Amino acid sequence: MDIKKEIKSLLRHAELYKSQGLLNEALEQYIQAGRMLKKHAARIGNTKLLQAVAGRIRDLKAEIARIDASPDMSEVTEKAQNIIKEKFAFAEKEESRDLEGAVALVRFGQFERAMREFRQLMGREEFKLDAAKNIIRCHVTLDALDDAAAQYREWFDNEVLSAEELNKLRVFLQSILDKKGIRETLPVREPAPTVRPTVVEDQGVMDGEIIMPELVEVEVVGEEISEEEIIDISSVEITLEEGPGKGRTVEYDVSFQSGRVINLLISSSDKTLIETLRTGLELKKVHFYSPIAMFNGEGVVFSKSRIESGPKQGDYSLDIQIQHIR
Amino acid sequence: MANINLKKREVECKIVYYGPGRCGKTTNIEYIFKTFQKQVTGDMITTETDGDRTLFFDFLPMGLGKIRGYDIRLQLYTVPGQVKYSATRKMVLREVDGLVFVADSLAVRRKKNILSLKDLHENLKEYGLSIFKIPLVLQYNKRDLAEQGIPLMPYKTMERDLNRQLKAPSFPASAVKGDGVGDTLKTCIKLTLKSLKKQMGW
Ligand SMILES: Nc1nc2c(ncn2[C@@H]2O[C@H](COP(=O)(O)OP(=O)(O)OP(=O)(O)O)[C@@H](O)[C@H]2O)c(=O)[nH]1
Ligand SMILES: [Mg+2]
Numbered sequence: 001m002d003i004k005k006e007i008k009s010l011l012r013h014a015e016l017y018k019s020q021g022l023l024n025e026a027l028e029q030y031i032q033a034g035r036m037l038k039k040h041a042a043r044i045g046n047t048k049l050l051q052a053v054a055g056r057i058r059d060l061k062a063e064i065a066r067i068d069a070s071p072d073m074s075e076v077t078e079k080a081q082n083i084i085k086e087k088f089a090f091a092e093k094e095e096s097r098d099l100e101g102a103v104a105l106v107r108f109g110q111f112e113r114a115m116r117e118f119r120q121l122m123g124r125e126e127f128k129l130d131a132a133k134n135i136i137r138c139h140v141t142l143d144a145l146d147d148a149a150a151q152y153r154e155w156f157d158n159e160v161l162s163a164e165e166l167n168k169l170r171v172f173l174q175s176i177l178d179k180k181g182i183r184e185t186l187p188v189r190e191p192a193p194t195v196r197p198t199v200v201e202d203q204g205v206m207d208g209e210i211i212m213p214e215l216v217e218v219e220v221v222g223e224e225i226s227e228e229e230i231i232d233i234s235s236v237e238i239t240l241e242e243g244p245g246k247g248r249t250v251e252y253d254v255s256f257q258s259g260r261v262i263n264l265l266i267s268s269s270d271k272t273l274i275e276t277l278r279t280g281l282e283l284k285k286v287h288f289y290s291p292i293a294m295f296n297g298e299g300v301v302f303s304k305s306r307i308e309s310g311p312k313q314g315d316y317s318l319d320i321q322i323q324h325i326r
Numbered sequence: 327m328a329n330i331n332l333k334k335r336e337v338e339c340k341i342v343y344y345g346p347g348r349c350g351k352t353t354n355i356e357y358i359f360k361t362f363q364k365q366v367t368g369d370m371i372t373t374e375t376d377g378d379r380t381l382f383f384d385f386l387p388m389g390l391g392k393i394r395g396y397d398i399r400l401q402l403y404t405v406p407g408q409v410k411y412s413a414t415r416k417m418v419l420r421e422v423d424g425l426v427f428v429a430d431s432l433a434v435r436r437k438k439n440i441l442s443l444k445d446l447h448e449n450l451k452e453y454g455l456s457i458f459k460i461p462l463v464l465q466y467n468k469r470d471l472a473e474q475g476i477p478l479m480p481y482k483t484m485e486r487d488l489n490r491q492l493k494a495p496s497f498p499a500s501a502v503k504g505d506g507v508g509d510t511l512k513t514c515i516k517l518t519l520k521s522l523k524k525q526m527g528w
């Protein structure tokens with residue numbers, strides 16, 4: 001083909017790909033056209049065109065970088081949020097779907113709306129505690145521990161939650177605050193429920209934690225675990241059994257939990273860990289820590305995605321499904 | 327499995343449009359929204375990000391009338407095609423009843439089509455579904471671009487790449503012009519309802 005024609009055709013293709021939003025493909029065509037223009041400069045002698053092509057290449061590269069850096073999650077319209085809430089709740093039982101719908105909003109990063117829904121759900125006795133806990137989790141995920149503590153104090157000051165419920169929330173949040181090294185002691189509602197201090201060795205309970213009578217039942221959970229049976233997991237310790245970090249044990253806080261699935265945020269700096277924890281990987285040696293006890297068990301990496309915006313940008317969000325706990 | 331409400335006598339089926347980024351999934355739904363107004367029962371809801379790429383999903387509710395006294399409701403979704411949205415893609419696929427795989431006919435997108443079909447296969451597997459068993463239709467989109475002298479893959483090549491094992495119904499299409507969009511959807515609905523009837527024992 002005549003060189004001029006060939007260049008013309010490359011440029012035409014580039015324009016079309018660009019109009020289709022196929023930016024990498026467009027870039028490839030411009031780069032080829034640029035190369036040909038340079039190679040045959042003596043014959044063609046069109047320096048203006050070469051400059052124009054160089055300009056296009058520059059713009060496209062900037063555009064590609066900008067789109068790559070665009071967020072994975074951002075606020076969507078209220079109508080779209082309604083669809084998430086109504087259509088992404090799959091629980092068998094219709095009653096559970098309201099709570100699950102609000103959790104779905106969290107999964108799609110719609111935190112403000114999710115918190116509004118949880119606040120409403122607190123008006124229903126059966127959801128009160130779960131909804132409250134999820135509000136705390138949203139604050140924790142947003143790295144707003146001050147807000148989490150302030151929220152607890154607000155509930156502490158009004159009559160929304162019973163002493164027992166407040167106490168559960170306190171144990172839950174206090175363990176997160178302690179983990180993050182935040183020196184804040186949440187107030188205890190009097191009269192405090194009967195507590196029995198214990199030590200790590202004999203009960204498998206974390207140092208300084210308390211056993212709450214009604215939760216001790218969760219000791220042994222059989223092979224098949226149902227959503228309702230799952231206790232709150234605040235952190236996990238995973239022993240890697242493959243990859244470059246084989247044998248290494250890592251500990252991570254749980255950022256939120258939905259039934260059997262727990263979510264962890266893994267720092268972008270831990271590249272080997274991110275690579276090793278591929279979707280579908282079975283984790284045979286996991287310690288699950290709840291605010292009241294520690295369990296051994298197994299899990300599977302359910303999904304993994306890179307966080308593209310916000311304070312955790314570049315980090316990875318990992319869902320682990322709990323398979324067994326003993 | 328479709329969502330069946332015995333009390334209200336309603337059945338909700340979910341059809342998902344899957345495929346690589348920029349292949350024309352959203353354009354399909356836009357055309358359906360404009361053209362099949364009689365069946366459309368509500369607004370088309372989109373979640374867009376930069377340069378009209380889908381962020382979470384598009385959503386379009388439709389009604390198909392009654393079967394055995396049950397109101398059959400159809401919900402069309404698209405997934406976000408960009409590779410980086412893999413977690414969202416999987417969430418949108420959950421509890422799918424029927425699938426349209428939209429492939430891009432542009433020769434430069436050959437590999438992306440294959441990768442996206444593989445991604446679909448994997449995601450279905452994780453939900454315990456088989457790509458060979460689920461109601462599935464393939465669409466080879468952007469055929470109109472042939473007129474502009476842009477290299478497209480021949481129909482045969484696309485069949486060989488994507489449909490050799492699946493042997494699913496397949497349609498050439500131009501979503502911008504609307505060619506093939508209706509046929510694709512109708513065939514998918516037919517297959518989905520057939521499988522629904524089987525599940526319901528109708
Ligand atoms: N010529 C032509 N262009 C098309 C056709 N279908 C879609 N396009 C164009 O391709 C581009 C992408 O279309 P979309 O419908 O947004 O693609 P998508 O599959 O929803 O993309 P993602 O949301 O990123 O996954 C747009 O510029 C459309 O106008 C078609 O049949 N012919
Ligand atoms: Mg789209």
